[in-house]
Amino acid sequence: MIECGCGKKAVYFRRNEGRYYCKKCLMDGVEKKFYRTVGRNKLIERGDKIAVGVSGGKDSTVLLYLLKMMQKKKGGFELVAISVDEGIMGYRDKSIKAIGKICKKYGVPHHIYTYKNELGFSLDELMCKKKIKSCTYCGVFRRYILNKKARELGCNKLAVGHNLDDEAQSVLINFVRGDMLRFQRLGAFPKILDDKRFASRIKPLRNIPKREIAAYAIIKRFKIEEGHCPYSFDNMRRDIQTMVNKLEQNYPGTKQQIVNFYDRLHPMISKKSGKVIGTCEKCGEPSSLRVCKYCELLEKIKN
């Protein structure tokens, strides 16, 4: 039997440390990273009302659970769960049902917003009619709906389930694309905009590897509807993901190193621009363009 440092049976191997972990020590480790990320970046303050974006996947389920535990232990902030239902039969309906049960179990109010209600059509309906690169559209639509609804629910923050893998990928994608604006906006708490119309995005899981979150979810026996969006396509994120995983395999600790290096660069590269974000003349939501990206893509689809 391979043993954890504490003497119990090991269930997990952290390659970058070369150490084995039992269930209990692994869970403690995950929770420690969560609290450290929250603490060091001051993600949560007394009086916050936090909307948690929940899809029903492992990341958002673990995020909701950890935030709820923190609330129980320390108090001082409110929690609300928000789901965006794109309308993907056999995939999103199942995962939203699963997360609904978890919200109920832990007593977190759960709000579901559907594409059908918000946009006038489900993603299934749209994809039957148009051949589009849906990821581009969903990215914009989801962020727009989450921000708007979080604000309408009176939330000043929006917690998202981005893990270490997601963050390392985002750093490299924006670097490789040369997208300075998006590059500057990464981090656990990218407070670049001092604008009450935005719920500030926080990423309490951004220092926890995907594998450890998955292991945590399995140990906790969370009911998670696995699955893969039928409309997702091969894009740069997929390529970068493959590369980062290969590097992590050959040089354990690479993902954390990428994110740590980003954090060292961040204070040097991000000066508050002082730029005031205008208002979309169609929908009235904040936008740096005359017509926001959401309205632009919606118009494109309708024509």
Added chain:
Amino acid sequence: MIECGCGKKAVYFRRNEGRYYCKKCLMDGVEKKFYRTVGRNKLIERGDKIAVGVSGGKDSTVLLYLLKMMQKKKGGFELVAISVDEGIMGYRDKSIKAIGKICKKYGVPHHIYTYKNELGFSLDELMCKKKIKSCTYCGVFRRYILNKKARELGCNKLAVGHNLDDEAQSVLINFVRGDMLRFQRLGAFPKILDDKRFASRIKPLRNIPKREIAAYAIIKRFKIEEGHCPYSFDNMRRDIQTMVNKLEQNYPGTKQQIVNFYDRLHPMISKKSGKVIGTCEKCGEPSSLRVCKYCELLEKIKN
């Protein structure tokens, strides 16, 4: 027949532009990039004495030729070629002979420094006796010898043949490794040290893709001894090289984008440290450590 924009027969396709080039237009393009890099970064100034590190490969051969042409056209600076002969039978001996002929043809004085004379042993002799990761050692030895000899020859600059591919790889390697010091020292002309004991490294080819340099060398019919160092091993550079090539294939222009993005970050991240570099107590060369890396590795080998 596929034609260049000028009507002549095309021999090269620049994927990121989607354009075909004939021999003449491709060569003009390469030379334009060379002059632009030299001009924008003020790599060469009146009165400079430039040592060119030449191995006999495509990059250093093209570099030597372009610098010589610039000298003929504009004048105002001196050129000297330096080769480091590690002593790798069947590889370096051939390439140094080839570059020697080119130096003679263009009237550039050529100085060869051997491991045997400088260190006391050739790389062949060393590798027979010790199982070491030779790339780590050669990197340090070569840089040390090039800098020392350039200075002894009275050169204030050291031109190296790094191309766009090399530079994009170096940017990502140091990013992924989280090596801030080396990350800050990249660029066409990384003048971070104001220290006369260092010949300032300049990289006139760092915006020209490897493929275009190879095409240029072929069109010019330079005699180049191809080959691969028998001691080189799979390391992170190899992994990153594969990844960057894959990205370039799927998203043409990626290499240039990585380098351009680095150039945008560079002024934000590099402040002159004002740190004074000390002297190695063994060899008297500049070093930030008590004993320099060169002496440390040499000692390690001898024991």
